Amino acid sequence: MIENQFIGALQEALEIQDHEILLADQFRSYPEWDSLAQLTLIAMLDEEFGVSIEMKNFNELVTVQDLFEAVKASAEKQ
């Protein structure tokens, strides 16, 4: 999985239009982030990457980079 593909999917899931996504961003501080965005992200990870991340672990992810690494690790395991 490449970063660009992941960032594109993230952008679409969170419906981000007017700003770039950088790996260092804290995704929970995006104005688009809320509880529904979280569900949309969960659904996207399942559909696009076949990955599901337990909430306990998900809650520890802070940056887009953290999320990307977690998805990559989980996708490789499956």
Next chain:
Amino acid sequence: MAYLDYDATGILGIAAALPRKVIDNQAYTDYFPAEDVAEIVEKIGVKQRRFADAGTCASDLCFAAAVKLIADMQVDRSEIDLLLFISQTPDYRMPATSIILQHRLGLADTTIAFDISIGCSGFLYGLSVAYALLQQKGLRKALVLDGETRSKVYSPKDRKTAFLFGDAGVAALIGKDDRFGRSFYSIHSDGSREGLIKINAGGYRNPSSPETLKEQVVDEYGNIRNEEQGYMNGGDVFNFLIREVPKDVKGLLEYSGFDQSAVDYFVFHQANSYMNGYLVKKLKLDPAKVPMSIEKFGNTSSVSIPLTMVSELKEQLAGRKTLLLCGFGVGLSWATALLNMDGCHVSEIVEVSA
């Protein structure tokens, strides 16, 4: 693989009862500021719910629905050989609420009566048990009562659950007739996820005590509940169900040999509007075939499927229709049914106040 397959058994009639008290969710601002409430309510898609008053139990709602159904259909009470009460909000820890209802409804003491405690998939678990027992020659009709007062289960100070749940009860009469043809059920359980939706205390593992009734701040958002109120890990429940529910729907269709396009209506548990929207998209369903009542009644747990049938499909069920029903939630447990409705009587909804 637990697939069940029945012939010539079906739902003859169905009635629903609601508490008279309507909660306008936008105005439910006792514990949270109005702007927060507006945002939450907008997201979860529940505009109104019904709350039973302190003196009204799930059994009272089911009783009212059953009385209405029996009167409207002129049911001969002596033909009811089985009574099931599906609920996780019973009257007492003992005796079983179904036994109390047998007497209240004036049914014979030859009636088989017992409770089924499962949660959101409960209507389908209950229907399948009724269908199974009706294969016995000695049994004529079954009364399936399904009621919940979930408003009494969750903390009004926990924004994750405070705006979602409502109360309702239904009564369905099940009988045998060749016109129903074959019906199919798929039933699942996964106890490894028991902690995802749970009331931790008040049973016998963690008995009720002053400690379990003490309100506590449970997270960084300041949500408050005690250990005898419901907890839900919505993210992990969603994580699990988005994989299992579409798989189960497709699996049952394949097992039954039905094409998805042959189904007239898909009635899903009304968990929240997001989950329903997700299922429509994922299974590529025509939204016109997926009735929803979450906006009007909230999440009524096991009652939400039959309540949606009564409130959204009333006239349609008088004709011949093929329905796919799918319930999922606490346990975790989930179940799917594919069945024919043919000439089903649907009563007007009854309103109940103490």
